[in-house]
Amino acid sequence: MVIGFGTAGLLGDWFTSEWVHKVMLVPVILLAILSLPGAYRRHKNHWPLLLGGIGLSTMVSALIGPESLETWITLSGGLLLITAHLWNRNLSLRLLPVTREM
Template identity: 45%
Template sequence: MKDETAALCSGLCLIHCIATPILLSIGSLGLIGSLFTSEWVHLVLIIPIAALALASFPSGRKRHGRWLPTASGFSGLALLVTALFAPHEAEAALSISGGLLLIAGHLSNRFHCRRLPQAGESTC
């Protein structure tokens, strides 16, 4: 369940990063435009994304033994954190790349956890 929730949070981040330039190009959007461009939105999104990544990737790696989901997820998280401090021109590219890597990591982690026998073991 952690990986599904985390992929959803990463997807929301990805939608935010893609939708903001589109919405801004439309013109004056009032409250929605200011909400999408506000810096606090990035912080509100990164906190659950980071918490879920820290909760799901190490336990998944321990359970299924594969490093690729963990490497993909933590690389994506690093790109998202870097985007918080990057110049505006690089922010969208870093955020979109990071979001895609995180989603791929969580879905891969979920896939590998589900392939294992479930006899009395907890899921990732």
């Protein structure tokens, strides 16, 4: 149990370090670049793309903002990005043909 608490403390320090934020942004940006424009080409609704861009910009701006607000800025950007992805998914699913089972 003591080892568990010690490990939790180390993970907390690890997740709050600046380089982890930068490293985690790389796959987030790549996934957004790969998914958001492709879905836009299918459903032609620019709002999820715009919302995703604002979310990404917010997450990147957390790196240059005050450290005391970094967590809140990052979370806000992440929530915007998640919303954009869910909106994209919803719009893309609407375009799928309805199949009926007999």
